Amino acid sequence: MDTLNSLADGFAIAITWQNIGLALLGCLLGTIMGALPGLGPSNGVAILIPLAFTLGLGATPSLILLTSVYYGAMYGGRISSILLNIPGDEPAMMTCLDGYPMAQKGMAGQALSISGIASFVGSFFATWGLIFLAPQLVKIALLFGPAEYFALFALAFATLGGVSSTNQAKSAFAAALGLGLAMIGVDTQTGVPRFTFGEVHLYDGIDFLVAIVGLFALSEVFIFLEHRHGNADASAKKVVIGRLTPPWSMIKRCTPTMLRTSFLGFLAGVLPGAGASLGSFISYSMEKKLVDKEGTFGTGDPRGVAAPEAGNNAAAGGALVPMLALGVPGSGTTAVLLAVLLSLNITPGPLLFSQNPDVVWGLIAALFIANFMLLALNIPMVGIFTRVLMVPPRILMPVVAMVSFVGIYGISGSTFDLLVMVGFGIGGWVLRKLDVPLVPIILGTLLGNAMESNLRRAITIDNGNWGTLIDSPLAIGLWSIAIIGFILPLIVGKVVKRGMRAGRDTAKDDENSLVD
Amino acid sequence: MSDRIFGAIGVLLAIAFALSALAIQESFLSDAVGPKAFPLIIAAVLAISSAFIALKPDASPKWPSLNRFVEIIAAAVSMILYAELLPVLGFIIATIFGAAYLTWRLGSSALESLIIGVGTSLGIYVIFHLVLGLALARGPLGF
Numbered sequence: 144m145d146t147l148n149s150l151a152d153g154f155a156i157a158i159t160w161q162n163i164g165l166a167l168l169g170c171l172l173g174t175i176m177g178a179l180p181g182l183g184p185s186n187g188v189a190i191l192i193p194l195a196f197t198l199g200l201g202a203t204p205s206l207i208l209l210t211s212v213y214y215g216a217m218y219g220g221r222i223s224s225i226l227l228n229i230p231g232d233e234p235a236m237m238t239c240l241d242g243y244p245m246a247q248k249g250m251a252g253q254a255l256s257i258s259g260i261a262s263f264v265g266s267f268f269a270t271w272g273l274i275f276l277a278p279q280l281v282k283i284a285l286l287f288g289p290a291e292y293f294a295l296f297a298l299a300f301a302t303l304g305g306v307s308s309t310n311q312a313k314s315a316f317a318a319a320l321g322l323g324l325a326m327i328g329v330d331t332q333t334g335v336p337r338f339t340f341g342e343v344h345l346y347d348g349i350d351f352l353v354a355i356v357g358l359f360a361l362s363e364v365f366i367f368l369e370h371r372h373g374n375a376d377a378s379a380k381k382v383v384i385g386r387l388t389p390p391w392s393m394i395k396r397c398t399p400t401m402l403r404t405s406f407l408g409f410l411a412g413v414l415p416g417a418g419a420s421l422g423s424f425i426s427y428s429m430e431k432k433l434v435d436k437e438g439t440f441g442t443g444d445p446r447g448v449a450a451p452e453a454g455n456n457a458a459a460g461g462a463l464v465p466m467l468a469l470g471v472p473g474s475g476t477t478a479v480l481l482a483v484l485l486s487l488n489i490t491p492g493p494l495l496f497s498q499n500p501d502v503v504w505g506l507i508a509a510l511f512i513a514n515f516m517l518l519a520l521n522i523p524m525v526g527i528f529t530r531v532l533m534v535p536p537r538i539l540m541p542v543v544a545m546v547s548f549v550g551i552y553g554i555s556g557s558t559f560d561l562l563v564m565v566g567f568g569i570g571g572w573v574l575r576k577l578d579v580p581l582v583p584i585i586l587g588t589l590l591g592n593a594m595e596s597n598l599r600r601a602i603t604i605d606n607g608n609w610g611t612l613i614d615s616p617l618a619i620g621l622w623s624i625a626i627i628g629f630i631l632p633l634i635v636g637k638v639v640k641r642g643m644r645a646g647r648d649t650a651k652d653d654e655n656s657l658v659d
Numbered sequence: 660m661s662d663r664i665f666g667a668i669g670v671l672l673a674i675a676f677a678l679s680a681l682a683i684q685e686s687f688l689s690d691a692v693g694p695k696a697f698p699l700i701i702a703a704v705l706a707i708s709s710a711f712i713a714l715k716p717d718a719s720p721k722w723p724s725l726n727r728f729v730e731i732i733a734a735a736v737s738m739i740l741y742a743e744l745l746p747v748l749g750f751i752i753a754t755i756f757g758a759a760y761l762t763w764r765l766g767s768s769a770l771e772s773l774i775i776g777v778g779t780s781l782g783i784y785v786i787f788h789l790v791l792g793l794a795l796a797r798g799p800l801g802f
Contacts, residue, residue, distance in 0.1 A: 154766070155720055194787070194791075194793070197793055197794070198791055198792070198793060222665075310712075310717060312708045312709075312711035312712045312715070313708070313712060315704060315707075315708035316669060316705065316708040316709060316712060318704070319673075319701050319704040319705040319708060320705065321701075322701045323698070323701050323702075323705065323754050326680075326697070326701065330683075330694040332689075332690055333685075333686040333689050333690070333693070333694050334686060335683060335684050335685070335686050335694055337680070337683050337694060337698065338676075338679055338680075338698075340679075358792075364734070364761070365731050365734065365735075367765060368727075368730055368731055368734050368761075368764060368765065369723050369727050369730070369731055371727075371730075371764075371765065371766060407759055480682075518685060534695035536765065537762050537766050537767050538762060538767075538775055538779075539758075539763070540761060540762075540765060541757070541758040541761035541762045541775065541776075541779055542737070542758070542779050542782075542783075544757070544761055544782055545754055545757060545758050545779055545780075546756075546783065548738075548741065548745070548757075549750075549783060549793070549795065550740070552745065552795070552796060553793050553794060553795070556794070556796075558742050558745065558746060561741075561742035561744050561745070562739060562743075565735060565738045565739055565742065568735070568738070569731075569735050572731065576720045576722065577661060577662065577665050578662075578717060578720065583761075595697040598692065598696075598697060599690050599691070599692040599696075599697070602688045602691050602692050603691045603692065606691065607691035607692075631724060
């Protein structure tokens with residue numbers, strides 16, 4: 144009952160004209176960003192953080208805006224999957240399999256609306272899951288000391304590559320690079336400058352927002368320049384929507400699928416190292432094994448559209464659980480949302496629930512509001528969103544670049560930060576070519592300082608004894624999970640990745656999609 | 660091959676990082692761990708993972724042809740120029756050039772580029788500055 148009271152308080156916070164307006168704006172922007180190939184949820188949220196920040200919005204309104212964008216992008220990713228067979232972002236990859244064949248059969252409108260409903264069901268249940276699971280996790284997290292936190296951070300890095308990671312050395316490299324970048328600046332505990340090379344601008348450290356926008360948004364611009372991919376993938380005549388509402392029988396047939404995959408997706412989101420891409424992958428595979436008696440999956444079966452969409456949206460909600468309760472994100476986009484919290488001076492983790500309940504519950508209420516808004520927007524307005532696919536990248540990408548510059552310049556007004564951002568853009572492009580994941584770099588720059596101070600605190604408390612790191616059963620447990628999580632992909636990673644690739648060998652290219 | 664070079668650069672980076680970590684001046688008032696230990700751990704992880712990348716390389720990615728490379732460098736230079744000139748020229752003028760250059764390189768014709776440049780610049784100015792009140796770079800002309 145306590146939980147429901149808190150939730151009611153949350154609604155009281157979230158329901159103001161300003162917040163509802165922001166949620167609406169976020170949903171619209173998010174859906175558009177999710178729909179555009181090359182601008183996924185991480186990118187979309189990354190570009191908007193500095194803006195929300197410089198506009199001087201308070202903590203709760205900024206969070207409402209940005210999480211609406213996050214949920215919206217998860218909805219929007221399916222639009223280009225279904226209509227063009229190009230996933231708007233990686234989690235929407237599996238939606239291509241049955242969505243595009245449905246569109247070819249002239250059922251694009253029904254595919255879009257059934258996937259919209261599935262997305263709604265997935266995130267709706269995941270938000271309830273978040274409400275009940277997060278406080279339980281907080282109770283466990285309150286037992287954590289600095290040594291356990293250090294182990295938990297290590298666990299987050301070890302599992303971030305996910306089960307589908309193919310090259311763990313590259314994930315480890317990326318994590319170390321991010322942590323190394325976080326070390327730049329004045330050491331908070333002793334006050335000595337580190338790795339600043341006498342450059343005054345570096346004394347404050349590198350702003351993680353600069354790193355995020357550079358790595359995600361600008362590197363995308365470079366990718367488009369490299370391929371000189373300036374024209375829209377959709378042409379006006381190709382997009383035929385057809386009937387917009389699915390018949391009741393179709394919804395009825397998809398309901399058990401949606402419920403099962405919501406649960407599965409939520410679990411995938413909560414567990415470290417899984418994330419939305421895997422959530423949609425296992426949801427699709429499970430449903431295919433379970434209900435595909437006639438072999439219609441892959442040829443335009445509506446259940447094959449509903450399964451991955453419910454799965455990936457539920458995973459998006461599930462991924463918020465460890466992010467809010469522990470302060471340790473499990474996926475790329477939640478890492479970006481962590482950046483939102485940190486730049487608003489809110490430290491997520493168990494104390495968040497007791498110290499800033501208004502932020503937590505306001506956010507959760509906002510998720511419900513955003514979810515209903517998205518459903519309401521998506522069914523009737525899907526025609527407008529499909530128009531967005533016709534905006535050619537040659538117009539879009541300069542706008543993305545310029546908005547990135549505006550946002551970063553707005554924070555500090557310093558040319559130096561802009562130059563660092565361009566550096567990150569180029570670096571991000573090279574690393575993406577080399578298949579190095581960018582998310583661990585972001586997570587490293589975000590968590591580096593917290594990780595170090597927990598390490599130092601733990602050892603100082605125990606008078607310089609490094610053995611304290613593996614002194615408690617809890618810490619040993621976390622370390623074991625970290626090690627297993629790091630090694631497991633070496634064994635099963637290739638199989639899963641092959642499954643995901645084979646699943647969509649018809650889709651054109653995925654070079655432009657970031658990991659959820 | 661790309662991965663071997665990348666791994667080698669990574670190892671060098673790790674060594675440089677470790678050396679500059681060792682050069683950190685310790686304060687006389689320090690905790691039990693000090694400011695050097697964690698950077699050294701990071702350097703070790705960086706070195707080991709780079710060595711693995713170099714020893715077990717993935718297949719080389721498809722690198723762009725030379726002129727595409729030049730294209731990317733040129734875009735980076737244009738962005739650097741944009742960053743440097745932003746406070747000098749002011750937001751609107753700098754952004755017209757910046758956006759026009761990028762859209763031109765992505766395949767717009769010369770006239771289109773100019774129109775897109777002006778449109779992007781004025782659009783952002785109106786939405787972010789006039790409507791939302793964000794501070795943008797002011798040039799000598801006040802905008």
